[in-house]
Each structure stands twice: as C-alpha cells, then as structure tokens.
Amino acid sequence: MDRPDAYPITYSVLGLLAFMGPMSGYDIKQLFDHMLSPMWGAAHSQIYNELRRMKELEWVEMQREEQENRPDRKVYSITSKGREALTVWQGQPPSVPQIRDELLLKVMFGSFAPPNALIANLKTSILYHEQRLAEYRQNLQHIPTQGASLRVGSRPNPYAVTDEGDTFLTLITHFAIDMEKTYLRWLYEILDVMEGRRTEYTQEERTTP
Amino acid sequence: MDRPDAYPITYSVLGLLAFMGPMSGYDIKQLFDHMLSPMWGAAHSQIYNELRRMKELEWVEMQREEQENRPDRKVYSITSKGREALTVWQGQPPSVPQIRDELLLKVMFGSFAPPNALIANLKTSILYHEQRLAEYRQNLQHIPTQGASLRVGSRPNPYAVTDEGDTFLTLITHFAIDMEKTYLRWLYEILDVMEGRRTEYTQEERTTP
C-alpha cells in the first residue's frame, strides 16, 4: 500500500490558509496554539516542514516579503490545487481520535503514588484546564457575529462563506468549552475524594451527567 | 539535556504489570485496548519494545512458559526496582495532554466540505463514540465491588491495595463515560444543525452544560 502524501497535520495547515487567508509560518503557529489547540497540536518546526511539503505538491505558493533587521516574511497562500485537496480530504472518513493524557495514567495507577503526589498532580491539572477553559471562553467573544444565524444546507458553492466558517468555529469552541467543563468537574470530584471529604462515584452511574 | 529513559507508554506497561500482576506482552496488549484506551493507545509492536527496554533497566523480569504448537509465552513481572520507578514517576508533574482528533478538524474546516461529506463523517463519528460509551459502561459492571467504599487518605503503605486500585479504575471509567457523553451530545447537536432542523449554539454560551 502506498503511503498518503498528506496527513491531518498537513490539512490543518492547509485549512488555516484557506480559512484565514495568506499567512507566514509564524502566523500559522500562533493560530495553531490559539484556535486549533483543542483539535491538533504542532511545533513550529513541523509547520515549516508541512509548508515545504505542500509547496512541492503545489498546494500552496509563497511570496517573499522583505524586512529589515529580521528574517524576511514568507507569506503562503493556498492554490486551486490545494482547495481541491482540502475537498477530497473532507470526503474521507476521519481517523480514530487519539488520547494521550498522562494525568489519567497517574490516576489509574494512583495506588502506587506517594501520599500527596496524586493530589499535587490533580491540582496542577486543574490549573491547566482552568486556563484552557478561560481561553476558550475568551475566544468565543472574539468570533465575529455575522448575523449570528445558522444558514447551512442550501449552499450555492462548496467553498468558504465567511459567516459559515464562523459558525463552525463557534461550534468547535463550544465543544472545547463543554469538554473542559466535564474534565474539570471530574478533577474536582477526585480531589474531593482524595482529600477525604466526600464519597462520590460509587458503583452505580450517577444520575447527574 | 539528557533524554529520559522512560516515557508515559513505558509507565503504562509497568503500571499494568504492577496493577494486574505478571503477564505476557499479548495480555498487556489486550488490557491496553480494553482498560487503557481512554488514556493511552499502543500497538503490540511498541509494547514488546517497552518490555525489552524495561528488562534492560531491570524494571521487569521474564519467565518463559513453554507451549506446544505456538510460541512460548513470555511472562513479565515487575521488580522492586520497577516499583521504585513507578513511585518516582508519580512524583513528577504530568505532561500536557495531547489531542489529535481529525473529526474536529473536519468540522472546523467544514465550509470546504462537499454537501453531504460532513454529515457522513459526523455519523461515522457518532457510531464510533456510541460503541466506546457502551464498552465503558460494560467495563463498569466488571469492576469488583470490594465493599464499594472509598477509603483513601490514611494509607498504611504506598503500594497497591486491591480495592483501592479498583476505586481508581472506577474513577477512570466514569471519566471516560462522562467525556463520551459530552462528546456525543455535541455530535448530535451539530448533526441536527447540519440537517437544518434546529438552530443551536448561538453566540451566548448555553445555560445547560
């Protein structure tokens, strides 16, 4: 079997170029950290790799912007070939989602932890997820409100319509917020249990989901 | 900076050996797929790698069980050095959790999808997560009910106590169930939106989390 020449990370970068317009690798990295963090992560080195890969595939083209006192900006934009590739990708079934969460492993094997280690790790994790939640809530405020209505379904052409894109961004942000809330609720409950205050999560599934 | 000689995947395998007792690589793979799937995934080839790595570190030892007509079982068990490593690991802060979910990317860039592609992908995803949810609910039934009480906090020794381990397993399983429920609720809502029935997720955050 031949290996594909593009992967989810490739389409992430391509999608951002289609969604937000021409950008430099540096700009893409910023967007990754702020917009795509609930979906996919990437180091800047990998983003530059994907840009090179896609340039060879002619999915993107590059314009050099000269600057003084710092490296030239290389501004990438999506080509028609690139848009085609995005559409083809959308027609393929999604791969199985990956979870790699070390905190969960540490809870799972919590019976091998020194007395206060687990509590400390839970607190670290709570801080992290509270920050995430706050960021996502802030992001919600910064999404343009183009009428705020949902007009999907009868679409004249398959390419980006601005307010439609914003709808999807809003949906994703709500997803991220919902997941962080659920995660945090669970973290606080364990912390309570570990600190010996309450007894929650008995054998039956709880009634309040 | 020196690289560590163990990673979360290493401790996953080590933790399973501590938690469940001596096992073969094959057994470990089964447990990975059924117990650890909400936390970390691994191919069987990687598990065999980690076992070799840990044998060199003397964190595990191996007993060969001869069999007829099929390869010998190699049964691994954790050593005291291994238990020490587990405890040290528990004292270190957890790494940042990774999310790699292609479905979310496809929703994010949904404005570049052919008319029915996104709906098809949402349905695929719903099937997948419904299966997961069903499995996790079944898992809950199979966790022993050693008194079903939570006795954490005043622990006489830092090593595994059976019913305590079961408590952590129950906690993790509840986590997985809660997350799948939240995920599914969101998937069904988007599907509704995409099929043009309802209008949900407006600019304000919903009151029902």
Added chain:
DNA sequence: TATATCATGTAATCGGTTACATGATTAA
C-alpha cells in the same frame, strides 16, 4: 471456507518533539 484468537517478533518509515542557531525590538 474464512475469519478470529492466540502469540511473538522484526523492519521500515514517518510523525512529532526537543534542541540548536541567530538577532533585533520592546515591554516589565
């Protein structure tokens, strides 16, 4: 008859992370 289970491993490849490298500007 064909697939699934049991049982182990190697080889190849690539995705992804970390570290190295440079250097000016601006804000705390």
Added chain:
DNA sequence: TTAATCATGTAACCGATTACATGATATA
C-alpha cells in the same frame, strides 16, 4: 536586565504506526 515577541530554519532523535512474518486451533 531580563524576558517576551517577531521570524525563520536545521539536526537529531525517538515515539508510534504499518507492514511483514509464522502457524496452530477454534468458531461461524
């Protein structure tokens, strides 16, 4: 004065996936 921001890239390494390899037994 220290750190952050802007801006790009390379090098090394390893975690993780996929494919290759073998072969008996039991079940649909």
